[in-house]
Amino acid sequence: MSSSELMTSQEYIQHHLTNLTFGYHPEHGLGFAHDSAGAAAMGFWAINVDTLFFSILLGGLFLWFFKGVAEKVSAGVPGAAQNFVEWIVDFVEDNVRGSFSGKNAMVAPLALTIFAWVFLMNLMDLLPVDLIPYMFGQFMATLGADPHHVYLKVVPTTDPNATFGMALTVFFLVLYYSIKMKGVGGFLGELTLQPFGKWGMPANLILEGISLLSKPVSLALRLFGNMYAGEMIFILIALLYGGGIVLAGTAGLLQFVWAVFHILIITLQAFIFMVLTIVYLDMAHQHH
Amino acid sequence: MNINLTLFAQMITFAVFVGFCMKYVWPPIVKAMAERKAKIAEGLAAAERGHQEQALGEQRALELMKEAKVQAADIVGQAQKRATDIVEEAKTDARTEGERLVAAAQAEIERETNRAREELRERVAALAMAAAEKILQKEIDVDTHRAIVDDFAKQL
Numbered sequence: 261m262s263s264s265e266l267m268t269s270q271e272y273i274q275h276h277l278t279n280l281t282f283g284y285h286p287e288h289g290l291g292f293a294h295d296s297a298g299a300a301a302m303g304f305w306a307i308n309v310d311t312l313f314f315s316i317l318l319g320g321l322f323l324w325f326f327k328g329v330a331e332k333v334s335a336g337v338p339g340a341a342q343n344f345v346e347w348i349v350d351f352v353e354d355n356v357r358g359s360f361s362g363k364n365a366m367v368a369p370l371a372l373t374i375f376a377w378v379f380l381m382n383l384m385d386l387l388p389v390d391l392i393p394y395m396f397g398q399f400m401a402t403l404g405a406d407p408h409h410v411y412l413k414v415v416p417t418t419d420p421n422a423t424f425g426m427a428l429t430v431f432f433l434v435l436y437y438s439i440k441m442k443g444v445g446g447f448l449g450e451l452t453l454q455p456f457g458k459w460g461m462p463a464n465l466i467l468e469g470i471s472l473l474s475k476p477v478s479l480a481l482r483l484f485g486n487m488y489a490g491e492m493i494f495i496l497i498a499l500l501y502g503g504g505i506v507l508a509g510t511a512g513l514l515q516f517v518w519a520v521f522h523i524l525i526i527t528l529q530a531f532i533f534m535v536l537t538i539v540y541l542d543m544a545h546q547h548h
Numbered sequence: 549m550n551i552n553l554t555l556f557a558q559m560i561t562f563a564v565f566v567g568f569c570m571k572y573v574w575p576p577i578v579k580a581m582a583e584r585k586a587k588i589a590e591g592l593a594a595a596e597r598g599h600q601e602q603a604l605g606e607q608r609a610l611e612l613m614k615e616a617k618v619q620a621a622d623i624v625g626q627a628q629k630r631a632t633d634i635v636e637e638a639k640t641d642a643r644t645e646g647e648r649l650v651a652a653a654q655a656e657i658e659r660e661t662n663r664a665r666e667e668l669r670e671r672v673a674a675l676a677m678a679a680a681e682k683i684l685q686k687e688i689d690v691d692t693h694r695a696i697v698d699d700f701a702k703q704l
Contacts, residue, residue, distance in 0.1 A: 279550075279554075281550075281552070283552070283553075299550060300550055302550075302552070303550075303552070304550075304551070304552050304553060305552065305553055306550070306552040306553060306554075307552065307553050307554055307557060308552065308554040311554055311558070312554060312557050312558070312561070315558065315561060316561055319561065319565045322565075323565060323568055323569060323572075323573060326569070326573045326577070327568075327572055327573055329577065330572060330573050330574075330576040330577050331576070333576050333577055333579075333580040334580060335580045335581075335583035335584040335587060336584070338584075345577060346577065346581055349574070349577050349578065349581070350581070353578065365570070366566070366570055368574060368578075369566060369569040369570035369573065369574040370566050370569075370570070372569060372573070372574060373562075373565050373566045373569045377562075377565060419554065420551060421551060421552065421554035421555045421557075421558055422554070422558050424551065424555055424558075425554070425555050425556070425557070425558025425559040425561070425562055426558065426559075426562050428555070428559060429559045429562045429563055429566075
């Protein structure tokens with residue numbers, strides 16, 4: 261909390277909601293943004309280094325662990341790690357078998373990757389909000405940076421770039437398989453010839469177009485919104501620690517209760533993202 | 549909270565992760581699980597077969613036991629018959645031997661009797677001769693009348 265003692269609550273919250281952005285600033289040139297306004301000024305050609313770092317780290321962790329098990333997998337009696345991995349694989353496979361009627365070897369690995377990756381990224385939310393940002397700030401301070409202007413968001417799913425990145429990839433897969441399975445004509449027909457028949461084409465296109473576009477948007481915003489709100493509540497609770505012993509005690513209790521509740525949310529959001537991806541891809545594979 | 553290049557970086561990262569998972573992670577694990585499933589099914593079928601074989605074996609063992617019992621009874625019957633035969637034979641042998649002994653004893657007795665009779669006859673002849681000699685000492689010559697005396701003795 262030592263860094264926040266010198267900040268107002270608003271600054272503290274703002275600090276926690278700003279990504280570590282690297283890009284080209286029109287005035288300051290290439291470098292890390294000093295504040296959220298600076299990050300905004302960099303426009304599109306900037307990288308949220310923290311989001312990228314933690315998402316790749318967590319995805320790498322997932323793949324490293326699963327690959328390690330897959331390399332020495334045995335059909336005999338499984339060890340503890342293999343048992344755990346098989347439990348998750350079995351769970352994902354069950355969901356795919358239940359919701360996906362087509363034949364596509366990519367859907368199940370895709371679903372597993374989404375579930376594990378999103379879950380791990382969400383899991384970062386359960387770390388105390390200041391733990392890694394504070395350590396990172398102190399570390400950067402030793403390198404001469406002002407810790408007040410060192411930003412770090414450890415939960416990649418609270419960055420819309422991450423959630424939209426996944427949702428758009430899923431969206432492109434839906435488009436690809438829709439066209440591959442039904443042909444361009446079939447796909448366009450699906451967009452324009454229902455529900456009102458060929459005389460209601462404009463209305464059909466509006467309805468189906470919205471329904472199609474809402475898929476990636478809802479997928480991305482649902483995950484982002486849930487995680488962003490959860491993170492915000494953790495930040496607000498963290499603010500209470502500065503308000504004396506009674507408030508600090510209350511904050512400790514609240515943080516515990518919210519963290520327990522959040523375990524449900526992070527798992528649920530990972531599950532929903534996975535299931536909806538499977539359902540969307542199933543719809544893309546279906547012929548009418 | 550700006551949409552920026554991170555979006556594309558995340559999309560590429562995501563695609564790479566999915567590709568890696570699809571190529572190196574998913575297939576071996578699922579294959580192993582399918583293999584284990586097959587193995588378990590096989591094991592269950594083998595257990596079922598073993599069960600049936602055991603039942604079959606038990607039945608066969610029962611049949612063999614029954615057969616053995618019949619055979620044992622047969623053997624015992626044969627042995628008893630043989631024993632009776634042996635006893636019968638022994639009895640016959642004993643009877644024959646007894647009869648032979650009795651016959652031998654009778655023959656001996658007969659021979660003894662004959663011998664005694666002969667002796668008696670000789671003695672009587674001698675006595676008769678002695679008596680006749682005494683009675684007819686003068687007129688009868690022993691040598692001339694021997695034939696008569698012998699004839700007489702034989703008739704005794």
